[in-house]
Amino acid sequence: MRTLKVALLGCGVVGTEVARIMTTHAADLAARIGAPVELAGVAVRRANRPRPGIPDELVTTDAAELVKRDDIDVVIEVIGGIEPARSLILTAFEQGASVVSANKALLAADGSALHAAAAAAGADLYYEAAVAGAIPLIRPLRESLAGDKVNRVLGIVNGTTNFILDKMDSTGAGYSEALEEATALGYAEADPTADVEGFDAAAKAAILAGIAFHTRVTAADVFREGLTEVTAADIASAKAMNSVVKLLAICERSADGSRVTARVHPAMIPRTHPLANVRGAYNAVFVESEAAGQLMFYGPGAGGAPTASAVLGDLVAVCRNKLAGSTGPGESAYAQLTVSPMDGVVTRYHVSLDVADKAGVLAQVATVFAEHGVSIDTVRQQGREGDASLVVVTHRATDAALSATVSALRSLDNVRGVASIMRVEGE
Amino acid sequence: MRTLKVALLGCGVVGTEVARIMTTHAADLAARIGAPVELAGVAVRRANRPRPGIPDELVTTDAAELVKRDDIDVVIEVIGGIEPARSLILTAFEQGASVVSANKALLAADGSALHAAAAAAGADLYYEAAVAGAIPLIRPLRESLAGDKVNRVLGIVNGTTNFILDKMDSTGAGYSEALEEATALGYAEADPTADVEGFDAAAKAAILAGIAFHTRVTAADVFREGLTEVTAADIASAKAMNSVVKLLAICERSADGSRVTARVHPAMIPRTHPLANVRGAYNAVFVESEAAGQLMFYGPGAGGAPTASAVLGDLVAVCRNKLAGSTGPGESAYAQLTVSPMDGVVTRYHVSLDVADKAGVLAQVATVFAEHGVSIDTVRQQGREGDASLVVVTHRATDAALSATVSALRSLDNVRGVASIMRVEGE
Numbered sequence: 001m002r003t004l005k006v007a008l009l010g011c012g013v014v015g016t017e018v019a020r021i022m023t024t025h026a027a028d029l030a031a032r033i034g035a036p037v038e039l040a041g042v043a044v045r046r047a048n049r050p051r052p053g054i055p056d057e058l059v060t061t062d063a064a065e066l067v068k069r070d071d072i073d074v075v076i077e078v079i080g081g082i083e084p085a086r087s088l089i090l091t092a093f094e095q096g097a098s099v100v101s102a103n104k105a106l107l108a109a110d111g112s113a114l115h116a117a118a119a120a121a122g123a124d125l126y127y128e129a130a131v132a133g134a135i136p137l138i139r140p141l142r143e144s145l146a147g148d149k150v151n152r153v154l155g156i157v158n159g160t161t162n163f164i165l166d167k168m169d170s171t172g173a174g175y176s177e178a179l180e181e182a183t184a185l186g187y188a189e190a191d192p193t194a195d196v197e198g199f200d201a202a203a204k205a206a207i208l209a210g211i212a213f214h215t216r217v218t219a220a221d222v223f224r225e226g227l228t229e230v231t232a233a234d235i236a237s238a239k240a241m242n243s244v245v246k247l248l249a250i251c252e253r254s255a256d257g258s259r260v261t262a263r264v265h266p267a268m269i270p271r272t273h274p275l276a277n278v279r280g281a282y283n284a285v286f287v288e289s290e291a292a293g294q295l296m297f298y299g300p301g302a303g304g305a306p307t308a309s310a311v312l313g314d315l316v317a318v319c320r321n322k323l324a325g326s327t328g329p330g331e332s333a334y335a336q337l338t339v340s341p342m343d344g345v346v347t348r349y350h351v352s353l354d355v356a357d358k359a360g361v362l363a364q365v366a367t368v369f370a371e372h373g374v375s376i377d378t379v380r381q382q383g384r385e386g387d388a389s390l391v392v393v394t395h396r397a398t399d400a401a402l403s404a405t406v407s408a409l410r411s412l413d414n415v416r417g418v419a420s421i422m423r424v425e426g427e
Numbered sequence: 428m429r430t431l432k433v434a435l436l437g438c439g440v441v442g443t444e445v446a447r448i449m450t451t452h453a454a455d456l457a458a459r460i461g462a463p464v465e466l467a468g469v470a471v472r473r474a475n476r477p478r479p480g481i482p483d484e485l486v487t488t489d490a491a492e493l494v495k496r497d498d499i500d501v502v503i504e505v506i507g508g509i510e511p512a513r514s515l516i517l518t519a520f521e522q523g524a525s526v527v528s529a530n531k532a533l534l535a536a537d538g539s540a541l542h543a544a545a546a547a548a549g550a551d552l553y554y555e556a557a558v559a560g561a562i563p564l565i566r567p568l569r570e571s572l573a574g575d576k577v578n579r580v581l582g583i584v585n586g587t588t589n590f591i592l593d594k595m596d597s598t599g600a601g602y603s604e605a606l607e608e609a610t611a612l613g614y615a616e617a618d619p620t621a622d623v624e625g626f627d628a629a630a631k632a633a634i635l636a637g638i639a640f641h642t643r644v645t646a647a648d649v650f651r652e653g654l655t656e657v658t659a660a661d662i663a664s665a666k667a668m669n670s671v672v673k674l675l676a677i678c679e680r681s682a683d684g685s686r687v688t689a690r691v692h693p694a695m696i697p698r699t700h701p702l703a704n705v706r707g708a709y710n711a712v713f714v715e716s717e718a719a720g721q722l723m724f725y726g727p728g729a730g731g732a733p734t735a736s737a738v739l740g741d742l743v744a745v746c747r748n749k750l751a752g753s754t755g756p757g758e759s760a761y762a763q764l765t766v767s768p769m770d771g772v773v774t775r776y777h778v779s780l781d782v783a784d785k786a787g788v789l790a791q792v793a794t795v796f797a798e799h800g801v802s803i804d805t806v807r808q809q810g811r812e813g814d815a816s817l818v819v820v821t822h823r824a825t826d827a828a829l830s831a832t833v834s835a836l837r838s839l840d841n842v843r844g845v846a847s848i849m850r851v852e853g854e
Contacts, residue, residue, distance in 0.1 A: 021718060025576065031641070031761040032573050128571060134719035136563070136571030144555060144563030146459050147739020149452065214458070274725065277704060291448060291736035292561035292726060298701065299722035309718035312574020326753035334458040 004033070004319050005040035007072045007097075009063050009088055010079040011051060014102060014129070015042070017308035018076060019054050029312070033319040037074075041066045067091045073322050076311060077101040078129075082109060089114060093121040098318040098327075100311055102129035108203035108219035111210065115331035124327050126314035131204045132157050132283040134306030135299040136313070141211045141287070142329055149290040150212040153251040154426065157204040159281030159301040160195035161227050161247040163187045165235075165266075166279050169244055174232045187281050197226035198264040201249045208285070209251035209262040214335035217251075217262055223342040225265035234266075234420050237352060237391060240380070243268040244276045248425060252345070259340040268350055269426035276426075286426075343400040348377070348424035350393050351402075353409065354416040357388040361414045365390060368412065372405040373397065387416060393424060431460070431746050432467035434499045434524070436490050436515055437506040438478060441529060441556070442469070444735035445503060446481050456739070460746040464501075468493045494518045500749050503738060504528040505556075509536060516541060520548040525745040525754075527738055529556035535630035535646040538637065542758035551754050553741035558631045559584050559710040561733030562726040563740070568638045568714070569756055576717040577639040580678040581853065584631040586708030586728040587622035588654050588674040590614045592662075592693075593706050596671055601659045614708050624653035625691040628676045635712070636678035636689040641762035644678075644689055650769040652692035661693075661847050664779060664818060667807070670695040671703045675852060679772070686767040695777055696853035703853075713853075770827040775804070775851035777820050778833065783841040784815040791839055792817060799832040800824065814843060820851060 006022070008015055022029065022039055030036040042054055043063035051059065060066055067075055067088050075092040077099060079085045085106050089099050099118065101107065107114065107130050118125040128138045132155070141150070156162050160182060167178040179196065182188035194200045202222040209217040227247050238245045246269055251262045269276050274296050278284040283301025288294055300306040321327050355361045362381065369376050375395040382389045394402070402421070409415050433449070435442055449456065449466055457463040469481055470490035478486065487493055494502055494515050502519035504526060506512045512533050516526050526545065528534065534541065534557050545552040555565045559582070568577070583589050587609055594605040606623065609615035621627045629649040636644040654674050665672050673696055678689045696703050701723050705711040710728025715721055727733040748754050782788045789808060796803050802822040809816045821829070829848070836842050 017718070021574065025574075028576065028641075028762075029574065032759060135722060136567035139571050140563035140567060143744055144566050144740040145736065146743035147448065147452075147456065147741075148736040149455065214455075274704070277701070289736065291444070291732040291739070293730075293733055295562060295724075295726035297722075297724060300720045303720075305718040306720050309572065309575040309716065312718070313571040314574075316573035317570055320756065321753075324753045326748075326751045329747065332459060335455075 001035050004035055004037045004073040004322060005071055006037060006315070007040055007066050007069070007075045008042045009066070009075060009077045011042050011044045011054070012078070013304040014078045014307045014311065016051070017304040018078065018311050021308055021312055023053055029316065032316050034323055035319070037315070037319055040072060041069070063088055064091065068095065070095055072097045074315060074318055075099050076315065077103055078311065079103070080105065082106055086110060090117050093117040093123050096121055096123060098124035098322060100314040100318060101125070101127045102307055102311055103127070104130040104200070104203040104207060108206040111207065112216050112331060112333065119330050122327060124318040124321055126318055126328065128314050129307045129310035131207050132285055132297070133299070133301040133303065134309045135283060135285065135297050135301065137285055137297050138211065140297065141208070145287070145289055145292065148292050150287060151253045151290060152288040153208050153212050153285060154275065155208065155249045155285035156246055156275055156278050156283055157249045157285065157301065158195055158201045158247060159283055160188045160192065161201070162278060162283070163281045165227065165230070165245055165247060168232060168235045172232060175228060175230055196228055198224045198247065201247060201264040205249035205251055205262045205264050208249065209260060210333070212251055213253060213260045213337055214332045215260060215337040215339065216333045217260070217339055221262060221339045223263035223265070227266045229420070230266050231420065233352070234422060237350065238268045241268065241393070242271050244271055245422070246275060250425065254340070259338045259344070261340050261342070261345050263342060263345065265423060267423045267425040273426040343398065345399045346396050348394055348396055348427070349402050350391065350422045350424050351406065352419040353390045353392070354419055355388050355390045356414040356416065357383050357386055358414070362390065364412055364414055365392070365409065368408045369394070369405055372401050372408065374401050374405050428462050431462055431464045431500045431749060432498055433464060433742065434467055434493050434496070434502045435469045436494070436502060436504045438469050438471045438481070439505070440731035441505045441734045441738065443478070444731040445505065445738050448735055448739055450480055456743065459743050461750055462746070464742070464746055467499060468496070490515055491518065495522065497522055499524045501742060501745055502526050503742065504530055505738065506530070507532065509533055513537060517544050520544040520550050523548055523550060525551035525749060527741040527745060528552070528554045529734055529738055530554070531557040531627070531630040531634060535633040538634065539643050539758060539760065546757050549754060551745040551748055553745055553755065555741050556734045556737035558634050559712055559724070560726070560728040560730065561736045562710060562712065562724050562728065564712055564724050565638065567724065568635070572716055572719065575719050577714060578680045578717060579715040580635050580639050580712060581702065582635065582676045582712035583673055583702055583705050583710050584676045584712065584728065585622055585628040585674060586710055587615045587619065588628070589705060589710070590708045592654065592657070592672055592674060595659060595662045599659060602655060602657055623655055625651045625674065628674060628691040632676035632678055632689045632691050635676065636687060637760070639678055640680060640687045640764055641759045642687060642764040642766065643760045644687070644766055648689060648766045650690035650692070654693045656847070657693050658847065660779070661849060664777065665695045668695065668820070669698050671698055672849070673702060677852065681767070686765045686771070688767050688769070688772050690769060690772065692850060694850040694852040700853040770825065772826045773823050775821055775823055775854070776829050777818065777849045777851050779846040780817040780819070780836065780842055781844040781846055782815050782817045783843065784810045784813055785841070788841045789817065791841060792819070792836065795835045795839065796821070796832055799828050799835065801828050801832050
């Protein structure tokens with residue numbers, strides 16, 4: 001029985017765990033695959049670091065050379081970023097190797113080209129670890145729900161921002177203070193932009209939407225709004241509605257089924273929604289499908305060991321396929337639905353205004369909403385020494401209608417400012 | 428491109444939905460499989476019922492004849508029960524067909540023999556629908572976690588009993604009253620034995636334990652205790668501890684890794700545990716694994732459409748395999764761990780005693796616990812006109828030690844009765 005050879009690209013937090021588990025659980029992996037699997041090379045950026053458990057002779061700084069070897073069966077890519085990851089993966093396919101990747105940015109930017117290269121080579125491209133870390137999500141969507149019609153995916157797919165929002169919710173802290181704590185505890189990186197501006201979640205939303213709707217969706221198609229503008233007042237306002245603010249990735253099929261949208265933004269959801277109870281840095285994804293109904297998948301969204309679990313599950317699958325001379329499901333983009341911009345998205349809104357505290361203001365504001373066809377659900381007004389805070393929660397309306405409403409509100413003399421606009425989801 | 432032919436055995440609630448979706452979503456299924464798939468025959472018990480959407484000429488009462496046809500690629504078995512389901516499935520394999528089954532009782536009783544027959548025929552045996560209805564669970568455990576080590580599975584896998592317990596918790600109703608409502612609403616069958624005595628959950632526990640631990644486990648290996656003895660007082664007592672009573676299926680690996688146990692019984696879990704919030708007839712399964720950490724899968728555990736979603740996901744997978752000339756993962760029982768009886772299970776206990784309300788009783792009771800090596804965590808005593816209620820919550824102890832303690836307690840003159848014993852889990 002031949003031994004399957006694996007090249008590991010990247011040996012940071014995730015790569016180290018992958019290498020460790022491949023060694024400590026070698027017998028289990030062999031039994032599950034049906035053949036032994038061996039680490040044949042590890043590409044790193046800096047060679048001279050101590051890497052306990054990894055023999056020196058396996059370590060190389062020349063990743064390009066490693067993926068060119070003709071004895072490699074599977075390449076595990078945990079470098080991240082677009083280049084050199086893309087070129088390395090394409091070379092791996094040229095050599096006939098299958099690829100397991102945790103690279104959400106690359107898959108969201110250029111997944112179709114990678115899938116095409118895999119298909120041309122008769123190789124597998126698996127990437128369970130790219131979305132929601134350890135949570136089995138890509139495989140259930142690609143395979144378990146392959147006989148169903150997914151209408152909506154609603155997820156908390158970024159642990160850093162969930163930690164921050166959870167902290168703001170539980171302690172009343174402001175955004176900066178909560179971010180500081182996230183950084184101190186290692187939940188946020190030194191440069192938190194990718195997380196707090198929603199880039200990371202948007203890449204995951206693109207991948208999820210593509211799989212859920214059998215349509216090509218890239219990160220550029222995803223509407224994106226981060227959480228840097230979320231204030232303690234917004235959180236308090238959500239609380240008053242028995243809701244909580246979460247940064248959500250939302251992928252939706254339009255009512256007529258012909259279009260899809262993907263978006264990432266902070267939103268208020270009712271505390272009774274299963275996603276509302278997702279605390280700390282955990283992730284969870286809620287899936288609504290025609291036959292199965294409402295499903296939720298919950299677990300750690302990041303971290304070395306959890307991500308390694310997802311990578312190794314994929315490794316077992318692609319190794320089994322190698323031995324059987326088959327491949328798993330490739331890209332499924334047959335539906336080719338139109339990916340619509342944000343304008344047409346229909347949802348509810350929580351609009352917080354600073355207004356003059358005098359007679360007739362509410363009527364003026366209500367008229368503006370009515371003129372733009374945006375129906376009001378509830379209004380809460382609170383006087384504050386000369387001016388007042390007015391919170392309007394709307395019924396469902398298009399993003400375009402809401403934007404036009406807000407523009408018109410800004411031009412009213414009695415509206416001193418639009419303090420915040422937040423979408424209301426999950427109802 | 429050839430059309431794949433499917434024989435459907437059983438046309439009740441699930442079978443009807445499977446047939447309906449195969450017709451209404453034929454184009455989607457064909458695109459996802461890579462070939463059209465067609466219903467070639469439907470075996471029913473009574474031929475003369477109206478079956479909208481199913482052409483008369485496909486309907487037969489001779490299931491044995493249908494599975495003997497040599498043009499059938501896949502047999503979907505949604506009859507349930509041991510026979511004739513087992514014989515039909517074995518005949519299907521002999522003909523080289525793959526099988527998709529929702530039959531938990533059969534798989535829990537005789538899964539290994541069926542897997543062996545599938546392997547001998549080079550065919551697939553898939554059964555996502557057998558556990559927790561629509562929730563993708565078998566595939567994630569079999570495949571996504573194939574590179575990880577599962578230590579514990581803790582699940583609410585029976586919707587009927589969860590509905591009953593949830594009703595008792597939210598309204599204070601007793602068991603009989605809650606069961607009556609479940610029956611009236613269609614959540615419980617006329618004969619609820621399989622659900623309320625835990626047989627259904629035990630079959631699912633056996634299937635889950637087998638997959639999670641790569642070891643053969645049958646329903647006979649599963650300790651089983653139903654919920655007919657759960658009283659409103661137990662529910663109230665759980666509430667007092669900020670806990671809730673759930674009927675749990677628990678599959679565990681022993682601390683030294685060499686043994687596994689599987690059990691089904693009512694248990695108190697803290698309200699902060701993710702499983703505590705699973706309401707009504709929903710199911711959820713909590714998985715603890717070495718690398719991935721804590722995962723949870725949540726969704727509808729039964730019903731025609733949800734179960735059909737799981738069946739059709741499997742149908743797509745086995746059809747793809749057929750076209751590729753490959754098969755998916757078969758039985759994985761290489762670990763051959765010892766399946767231990769209940770005696771050695773270690774957990775905490777909530778013991779409710781009726782005692783004489785006089786000095787020295789608590790000391791007597793505490794001594795009995797100490798003599799059997801069962802350490803007490805908390806005690807709550809409440810006087811009631813001459814006698815008293817004494818609730819003891821223990822630290823972790825073996826089932827054997829707890830049983831011996833309870834026997835000794837019963838022999839004390841001052842202990843008038845043991846009102847209830849319930850395990851405490853999820854902490």
